Amino acid sequence: MPSNKLTILIADDMDSIAEFIKAQLHTLSNDIDFQRARDGYETYRCALETSPDIILLDWEMPEISGMEALKNLKLNPKTQDIPVIIISSFSSSDKVKEALEAGAIDYVRKPIETDELIARVSSAMTLANTLRELKVQKQQLETEQKKTHHILKNILPAEIVKSLKSGVVIQPRPYRNVTIIMADLVNFTEKATRMSPRKLLDELRIIFTKFDEISQKHNCVRIKTIGDAYMGVSGMFSNSKEHALRAAKMACEMRDFIRDRNKQNGIQWELRIGLNSGEIIAGFISEHNLSYDIFGDNVNITARMQTYSGPMQINVSESTRKLLEPHYNFVRRVPQRVKGKGMIEMYYLHKPREDQSFNTKSINSNQHSPIT
Template sequence: MTSDGPALLVVDDNEDNRYTLLRRLKREGHENVDVAENGQEALDLLGRQPYDLVLLDIMMPVLNGYETLERMKSDMRLRSIPVIMISAVDQIESVVRCIEAGAEDYLPKPFNTAILRARIHASLEKKRLRDQEAGYMKQIEVEKKRADDLLHATLPAAAVHELKSTNSVRPRQFEDVAVLFCDIVGFTTYCNNNSAETVVSHLQDLVCAFEDIATQNGLEKIKTIGDAFMATAGLLHHVESPAKASVRTGLEMIDAVAEHPSGWEIRIGIHMGPLVGGVIGQKNYAFDIWGDTVNIAARIVDHADPGTVLVSEAVWRNLQDAFDGKSKGMVELKGRGSHELIECACSR
């Protein structure tokens, strides 16, 4: 078989019939044609290589045309291949049986060459359109997955589910949410002293590691802002203890940075309380959170020492002795008054 043009398979036990049909097909410009002497031989060929059309006789030894057609249409790999029955059996019952079994068309022998040409062209065109439609559907699925991946990269999973179900994410008030801010120490200086490729590569590695750690502990990444990483616990899905989950996440993030080749250090600030959350934007969706809880968490991280997790008293009283703590006393947070801040460590 050559590689040019549609691939045809002629199935007939009579050598003269095969020769006549093969010669006629070549005159019509079909060079890509194989032949089989019976249904079983045809099925073997169909299992080894793709065909665009089968011209199938009925009365054959080993496996007749009816049985061959039925096996093709029951095989999910072969059922889309159009089949034209060409047979001296021209009783109406035979025609009906073949059409009902899935044959594309039925031509009696001796066949009219003009009609044969038209039926072959119509069958190949239908298959081309079906293949094109299948290709479009596959592309749609690829694009749909890409869109889903982008949504999941932009929004928390629960927000994606709500957006796809209702075409919106209802803004709402949330209670007792832990907000974690992570900041890379000396990031601006590092950017000035290293190539853009190095900076982005290291930041990408670290953010991916942070995302995995947050997910494993039940947190939801909200966004990154430059070198800052923000996540929440207890926002869109239940977490047994948002405070514990957040501190554990922070400590594991610090451990991850210690093993990172960039040599960076990070500091973590955590506060918890009520906040407002929702999706903003029309073309580029973004899930965001607002309120004093967010603002205080953002200010706490500024007071954390490198390599430490610093939490508010509101977080500490929800830890239930799960971690060791060292108070830094009352600290003035810009625009938010004085708050007692506690540095957390793993309990002994």
């Protein structure tokens, strides 16, 4: 915690004058800490190291003059706001003007008159206290801004957060070529009843944090989580022609993470994943709701893909299969009747084609054999 005392740096090469100034200023307040410098270089170094609240700076000092020190102080962002009062035997108005134009807030002539010194330093103390308060308020504001940014980053896509910070009005807009990823945990409700709330939230936090990392790795965007459900989109901001391939790699790596974690974790989770490609509309639900969501028929189809998927399977639509056909083999499933859509073709993502090179692990087709 910073001290409530004000710190005054007295910069003068003559001990008698420095002690005189210190003695007079003690009458102002007992809550003043004094520092001492004997030349311009020492003044500048001390100001950088300790950030005094006020500097009383003698113009005529050896080595580096007080005026040169003042100019250097005003050039450095760390010291440029410190109030500086120049003390000098120069009495001409030109010298006063020069000091004020260089950045001094006031000017005291030698020989020093006590009343004038106290009055000018008292005024500088008021300014220093105001600067202190502003600095604290600025730090508090920056802390709150960081908290707000962290919250927004966790609930909104990074690109949307950047736009909001830039003052851009986010309008609903279509994205014509994307792949939607939906995943949920199998038998979540049943398993949740056997866990404490803290354990349940810890499990979801670990799993979804990893899913976020996987999403970022493959340039996909997490849209939202609802309970045990996770939704993301590939190609939304990147306009990549490989949006389906990135979504497939993301889905495979999500599943691999769950498999690997189950080997070391007492709670055994299984995923159902659905993929579908096409056009969506994205935007905020309302002016008063920060939920950035996606809409459209293809979102509904993706939800059906996920619902009709088997445990630890990746169920893809016909549109996604066509985009992934150069890269993956598929297992065709029995078409399913979907309300409002009739019979829909579905396929399980089987394994990468032998001539393809992937960073994701190969799918073990013997585990959880596809439903045919």
